[in-house]
Amino acid sequence: MSHSTRCAACKSLRRRCPKDCVLAPYFPPTNPQRFACVHKIFGASNTTKMLEQLPLHLRAVAADCMSFEASSRVEDPVYGTVGIISQLQEQIIEAQSELVKTKSEIAFHNAQQQLQQQQMQQLQMINAIAQEGEDWP
Amino acid sequence: MGGNSPCASCKLLRRRCAKDCIFAPYFPSDDPHKFAIVHKVFGASNVSKMLQELPVHQRADAVSSLVYEANARVRDPVYGCVGAISFLQNQVSQLQMQLAVAQAEILCTQMQQEPVMPTPQMDPDDKSSYLFHDSLPQYLNFSSSSNVIHDSFKRESIFGHDMVS
Numbered sequence: 001m002s003h004s005t006r007c008a009a010c011k012s013l014r015r016r017c018p019k020d021c022v023l024a025p026y027f028p029p030t031n032p033q034r035f036a037c038v039h040k041i042f043g044a045s046n047t048t049k050m051l052e053q054l055p056l057h058l059r060a061v062a063a064d065c066m067s068f069e070a071s072s073r074v075e076d077p078v079y080g081t082v083g084i085i086s087q088l089q090e091q092i093i094e095a096q097s098e099l100v101k102t103k104s105e106i107a108f109h110n111a112q113q114q115l116q117q118q119q120m121q122q123l124q125m126i127n128a129i130a131q132e133g134e135d136w137p
Numbered sequence: 138m139g140g141n142s143p144c145a146s147c148k149l150l151r152r153r154c155a156k157d158c159i160f161a162p163y164f165p166s167d168d169p170h171k172f173a174i175v176h177k178v179f180g181a182s183n184v185s186k187m188l189q190e191l192p193v194h195q196r197a198d199a200v201s202s203l204v205y206e207a208n209a210r211v212r213d214p215v216y217g218c219v220g221a222i223s224f225l226q227n228q229v230s231q232l233q234m235q236l237a238v239a240q241a242e243i244l245c246t247q248m249q250q251e252p253v254m255p256t257p258q259m260d261p262d263d264k265s266s267y268l269f270h271d272s273l274p275q276y277l278n279f280s281s282s283s284n285v286i287h288d289s290f291k292r293e294s295i296f297g298h299d300m301v302s
Contacts, residue, residue: 040183041183041187042178042179042180043179043180043183045180046177046180050178050210050214062214062216065215065216065219068219073187073206077199078199078202079198080202081206081219082201082202082205082218085225088229089225091229092228092229095229095233098236099235102236102240102243103239106242109246109247110246113249
């Protein structure tokens with residue numbers, strides 16, 4: 001009635017790992033660090049509760065996300081994933097500013113090109129008129 | 138702090154609010170929801186341990202980020218904050234593509250001009266060219282017990298999350 005090998009969660013909590021252990025599919029014994037982070041930040045009981053509230057097909061993704069959040073918080077105890085979000089927001093602002101600058105350079109080049117073309121056309125017209133004037137007896 | 142009125146944490150936990158209560162500076166009694174949500178997601182004991190491990194001047198920021206994460210997880214019990222990260226990474230990718238296209242257009246324009254215009258040097262340190270290569274750290278390339286997360290977090294727009302304010 002229990003797993004032959006305990007999952008990382010049950011190993012860490014020093015308890016029997018039942019066959020219907022909620023955490024076992026997502027915290028294999030081969031990756032004890034993964035559960036250690038989640039246990040430290042969310043707690044085993046909260047993690048179980050949060051996963052139990054989800055339909056089965058969403059639990060793997062949820063466990064991965066919680067694991068990512070927990071390990072981010074262990075790496076950065078002040079900001080956790082919020083630090084990553086801030087960095088991304090800064091990158092977006094920088095990229096948007098670069099894009100605006102680049103687009104205005106394109107607009108400037110296009111305007112310059114247009115002006116040059118207009119000047120060429122005017123010169124050609126003047127030359128043509130001058131040529132006509134010379135051709136007249 | 139714990140003299141007259143207990144902080145939100147001690148009120149919720151139904152205990153005496155000591156003068157040196159670790160929660161009191163950050164969870165005032167007039168905002169019970171703030172502690173409630175952090176307690177629901179992380180647990181009071183874990184939050185207390187996390188705060189104790191930090192120097193005092195960093196605790197306010199830590200509480201703010203914990204509240205943010207807790208709110209995100211309650212709003213989205215599957216993805217939590219990671220949903221926002223995925224969305225923002227997607228935005229950065231799209232901007233990188235747009236910038237690459239725009240920069241290619243500039244190069245073409247410059248190459249079509251008279252030879253008097255010198256060919257621009259591609260300076261690898263130049264900020265305007267930094268987005269030709271992928272400078273974005275891969276936050277979401279973590280190993281998992283399933284392949285579901287890798288499929289979900291390929292560079293596609295998955296959701297249009299509202300950021301938790």
